[in-house]
Amino acid sequence: MTKTIKIEELTRVEGHGGIEVTLDGDKVKDVKFNVFEGPRFFESLIKTVHYEKIPDITRRICAICTASHSLASIGAIENAFKVKPTPQTNTLRDLLIHGETIESHALHVYMLALPDFLGFPDAFSMASEHLDAVKMALNLKKAGNQIHNTLSGREVHGMNERVGGFSKVPSQQELLDIRTSMEEVMPVAELAVKLLADVVPPKHNVSENLLLALDSGERFGYMGDHILTSAGERVHETEYEKLTNEQVIKHSYAKFSNYKGKTFMVGALPRLHLNGDKLEGKAYELYKQHKELIDRNNTISNNFCQAIELVHDVERCIMDVDELLSNGLDDEDLVEFDVYESRGINAIEAPRGILYHDYSFDDQGRITKANIITPTAQNAANIEKDVRVIAGNLSGSSDETIKHAIEVMARAYDPCISCSVHLTRLK
């Protein structure tokens, strides 16, 4: 007998998507991750726009990872015109991307994922029994947003980070305030690790995963220009199309990716699997202590990996502030450069995984062609693979059990569906 189990709309995720699975007895016939968030056509909209305002438009692809989009966009423009940012700019950008990851992971780990494991429909009702934890989580999120506010100009869709540097360099006092907040929220980041270390992730979705993450260099982080795969390859960002192979899918405004015919995952789990040994300080200690919880074949362990990253992020922000202050803040101007016909590609680790921006410009610095590939678009096919595995393993269970298992798994990817819907090439 054939039946279809349908999750109309995933909740506690960013954007609009649903999941459908068709079972014939205990055999999984069909699986669909429906992305019905409407199309937004960014690659088409920005055609003819002068490079200077491109990051202001493309950052609006996503609210939660707005700075990741703006930094990927700025990086692609700088690569196109061979702009070399100053060391101070690089450290400020490192601080910004780590602050964004705090804000994003705090929201996901505490407010979106944890209610599943503690048995609540949301963080608001969770607050009735765990008020202190919810308040602490909001403070952690706020500390991440403080970095957005200080460096970018506001929490969502800021404007201060520009091609060639920062329009206004933050003051010493503002950076010291960030440092103070980071010290205050460190215990909250550590609590996230403790809470999730006590949760035994379900095993019904365990299956072979191919993982992709940027090579972060000597230290763990979210910048780099090569992509590492768990199959042992290392690919330069300019050759990203070999890795992503996008296809148009009828049931989704997100294009689906595969590498050599296999689905793959990007995000915190791939980052820790491929770069975890480069972690420093407390984050490294916690990573060593709990290494068995980082299971490359169980995507639900992505939640735990985000918690480890929260500890790393808070420590790194303190290190970045110390570095900026010990070098002495310089109220430097944006780097000047010439524009010419060119193409620039940049990859960055957004909170949910690798993000690519790829632009071509004419000799006036106007966009002629663009391609943007977001982490959730890359993960979409892997999510379908996991749905197939769960439905197969739980085929004898009730529809409600299967649905719940699928939702918990999908949420662990921290999908950003708004992001996923406008990715691909302008022909």
Next chain:
Amino acid sequence: MTKPRLGIFSLTGCAGDQLQILNMEDELLNLVARFHIVDFQEGSSHKESGPIDIAFVEGSVSTETDLRHLKEIRERSSVLIAFGNCATDGCVQAMRNGETTLAQRLKDVYGVEPDYYDALESKPIREYVKVDFSIPGCPVEKDEVVKAITSLLHGDSPLGYSYPVCVECKLHEYPCVIVEDNKPCLGPVVRAGCEARCPGLGLDCIGCRGPVEDGSNFAAELQMLLDKGYTEEFIMNRLRIFSGELPEDFLGGAK
């Protein structure tokens, strides 16, 4: 007193306006306690059917699914608020409306024919349903949201801003980026309420709060940018970012 039934909904967009509610870290738990929340997709798995006293709708109508959803929300709601620039003006996904066609965009980005998906030309929600109030911005300003919610809880209408960004810029005594740096600032024609964030950072306003209702500066703004040597294409691209569906006279003379 029974708590007002509140719904927070989103159509197509970046979900940044809902996120601004979650970003009110200090007020969030108090705020949530004032309402009976019947729908908040990004924040909760709890959903209820039935009437809604106040509905916040973010996002623009970009698919048949969005449109059906919007009409259902309107039928259930006493007060419907357009929440953020996508809902009030169409935002970036509407920036090429009237310039390229939906069919061209589908071909460009997905390489498919128009009937492949249920996509619609992206429109602000007032094109399809009655809107009781608007809270503009990309994203909405948290202070303005708190003020609007406070007004609504007291049975008042939220107040908007009737003057342009320039007024707030002058009150802050920021140097004028048009006069000092020749930057193509849209401050004279864009609705205030942001405390002139961009000029405060030495940047030109890009118009994320939409055009101010009083259009008396529109023609002069356009002439000034042309006089400064900006090309018509450059100016149009700048004006269009947040204004795919704006009053004719905003884009007026440049056409």
